[in-house]
Amino acid sequence: MSTLNLLIANYMFNRLAHLQPNIEKLIPLIHGAHRFLVSMHCRPDGDAAGSAIAMGHILRALNKDVTILNVDEIPMQLTFLNGAQDIVHSLERFDFDLCIILDCATPDLLGKKFPHDKITCPIVYIDHHSVPWQDCAVNLHDSQASAVGEILFHLANALNVEITQDIAAALYTSIITDTGSFRYTSTTADAMRVCSYLLATDINVWEICSNIYENNPVEKIQLLGLVLQTLWLSHDGKLACLHANRQMLKQCHCSGAMTDGFINYARSIAGVEVSIFLTQLEDNLYRMSFRSRGNIDVSQIAASFGGGGHKNAAACTIEGSVESIRTQVETIFEDLL
Numbered sequence: 001m002s003t004l005n006l007l008i009a010n011y012m013f014n015r016l017a018h019l020q021p022n023i024e025k026l027i028p029l030i031h032g033a034h035r036f037l038v039s040m041h042c043r044p045d046g047d048a049a050g051s052a053i054a055m056g057h058i059l060r061a062l063n064k065d066v067t068i069l070n071v072d073e074i075p076m077q078l079t080f081l082n083g084a085q086d087i088v089h090s091l092e093r094f095d096f097d098l099c100i101i102l103d104c105a106t107p108d109l110l111g112k113k114f115p116h117d118k119i120t121c122p123i124v125y126i127d128h129h130s131v132p133w134q135d136c137a138v139n140l141h142d143s144q145a146s147a148v149g150e151i152l153f154h155l156a157n158a159l160n161v162e163i164t165q166d167i168a169a170a171l172y173t174s175i176i177t178d179t180g181s182f183r184y185t186s187t188t189a190d191a192m193r194v195c196s197y198l199l200a201t202d203i204n205v206w207e208i209c210s211n212i213y214e215n216n217p218v219e220k221i222q223l224l225g226l227v228l229q230t231l232w233l234s235h236d237g238k239l240a241c242l243h244a245n246r247q248m249l250k251q252c253h254c255s256g257a258m259t260d261g262f263i264n265y266a267r268s269i270a271g272v273e274v275s276i277f278l279t280q281l282e283d284n285l286y287r288m289s290f291r292s293r294g295n296i297d298v299s300q301i302a303a304s305f306g307g308g309g310h311k312n313a314a315a316c317t318i319e320g321s322v323e324s325i326r327t328q329v330e331t332i333f334e335d336l337l
């Protein structure tokens, strides 16, 4: 055990007692398997990509054979992470011993192209979304964890895997992105303690943050200019909606993934309690993201459309035009705002 691992082992983490029983169930499964499939929600964010990349490094440190699958591309601002280049977008073989699914609230979120039918090995879920999965070998779930990365930090320590700079950078990415750079309510003492150990590996925090937050392609900023002009407010300015249609994406040479983070501009308006972002997927189909502040639980609303997420951040897909979707949403929030 390295000096750092010893230090960590002696430190109190509030959530460790909750995680311990499932970590203990998971360890023999990991040791007993050789070929691993790791996957996470489609359109991966910093937690999904960061935790999957860290999981890959952790398993490879144990001499495991690891395939990381995401049906979508890894966003450009996360490709700096060592290991991002190894993520595949489809599978050629399916003979895995164990499949580990990370940061994924519902099976749908693995994406339409995920080969659900062909994955026959036991499945382990590691997640912090509010609805834990059923029917799995182990469900390492903690809805109070700031990010899946925080849970993986404890798993790595339990496996006696040294937290290398590659692992630390991936876990730090997962925690800073899911806590909004330590601004959201998910920012806990435990999250900070985990990060203090990650920083002890001498990762370059500024380099990580500038890669994630200050590395925008000019096309994204041009798209933002168009998107901001679509601002629609309702319920005395408590509900805000922005959208990006396919014509706008085409005009700026952007994919839908480039709209990542735009929703926060709507929530940042004084008085806004819920913000919505619509990204056009097909003629009459949109991805709808929600952000809320305070007590409004948008995961419930997303769940009513077959989606999922957290209390303050959730998403689903929805059919209709921008106008008809806004009308539906306006009605839903009639009693809430």
Ligand SMILES: [Mn+2]
Pocket: 047, 048, 103, 128, 147, 148, 178
């Ligand atoms: Mn997450």
